[in-house]
Amino acid sequence: MKKHIRMWAAAMLTVLTSCTAQQSSSKLISEISTPARPVLHFTPEKNWINDPNGMFFYQGEYHLFYQYNPYGEKWGHMSWGHAVSKDLISWxxxxxxxxxxxxxxxxxxxxxxxxxxxxxxGTGNEPPIVAIYTAYDAKSGFQSQSIAYSNDKGRTFKKYNQNPVIDLKKADFRDPKVFWYQADKKWIMTVSLSQEKKVQFYSSKDLKKWDLMSEFGPAGVTAGIWECPDLFQLDYNNESVWVLGVNLGTHSIAGGSGLQYFLGDFDGKAFKVNPSLTKEPLNFIEYGKDFYAAVVWEGTPDQTKERKWLGWMNNWEYADKVPYYGWRGSMSVPRTLRLQKQDGYFYLKQEPVKEIDNYKKKSVEKNAIGIQDANALFSGFIKSDSLSFSTSFVISPSEIHDFLKFNIKGKGSSVINFTYDKAANELVLVRAKSSKNVDSKQYPTIQRVKLDKSDREFEVRIIVDKYSMEVFTHDGKYVFTNLFFAPSNDINVSFEASKKDQKLVFKSIGLYTYL
Structure with a gap:
């Protein structure tokens, strides 16, 4: 979505025009690839992109709409871009x-x-696709909820002639997420009062007339703004839990934009937190800086057991300052979201979708391999001019004396690294200042997760795709998503360890590059 409309409104009013957005021709990403374009992550053909929108699955296609500026490389002229995929990777x-x-x-x-x-x-044999969106009127400054519909599987839309369908005459009322609630045979809308740090729940029988049922909040992190809420149900064995996700424009756990979530119960009218479900009073889905506005796809198979989702891979602290490659911004790798239980408490875990494996170019897997041999493997396997690879390795804390670090360097200095620190019993990700590529004081970052126990083995999976690094550990319980920028022809990837750990032998390691 917007965000931070107050900061940009004055400037935008001087550049908004009455012309409509240009329509780009249908084209596969592979046909427009450049050396900098990621392989596993969605990017627009050109120009600015932010929040994912309107995500649904129908007749074998995943639909992804997204906040898009058809005219330039910075936020403005917000419209919905559109792409479809059969496997969440090729769009x-x-x-x-x-x-x-x-x-x-x-x-x-x-x-x-x-x-x-x-x-x-609906006018034919196909069910209509109905889009529910926030309309921002630059003349009044108000945000209201409107709808549009399609009778050709989402290829074209017509705006409803009696819009808006909900209008509170408010400046910060946005991001409707709608789903069908079968128990009461009605539609549920979750929408944000962003400055009030509240989420409202509306119901409708026809997607046109909406009735307010209840509100949730303030709760959790209440600094900054609340945006892009999402309410959905997940099952774990025979237990069912409702999840309310609330995206934070600022003050997330890693700084800037991020996502907090609440676990509880929903009775068709109101959501209530259930304190007995979760160990921590605050729950964050991510520990990295660049995962925001994530919402789930509706209509996916077995969606009570697992959901598919992705987020905008950026942060409002520096979103308009990251390099422009003909486009600015991308989505995270698509992920599978599940409910997990440990020591009597629930949490959300996320892992890359399995479809990624279909895009492997080459791979090697080794057992009982030392650090020096692993580094030689990286050196001979990864070509820095086409930096799209993943690696998986197992860390056994009982076998480490001090620390183990996965490091990406550029011109001899660290660009981004991920460390298991034995003494502190922490996972630590450090992203260094990116020279001239991102001129922002908020870009350098240190991210930490304190582990429960130090003697438990865990697998680390790292996906590097041109200018991003996503780290998944502890079966997807801890995830770090971060952009990084460095000249690709100067990149070096390696493990580092203390003197005591130089002879460390990995139980197993896998290395994979992608098409």
């Missing part, structure tokens, strides 16, 4: 789905398949 670009018109921008929202045609928008 087909489609024309702009919802365009800014008459100084009314299209902010974040959701889309649903109206199988029963409750809206009455």
């Amino acid at each position: 087909e670009h489609l024309p702009v789905a919802l365009e800014e018109e008459d100084k009314v921008m299209i902010f974040s929202g959701s889309a649903v398949v109206d199988y029963q045609n409750t809206s009455g928008f």
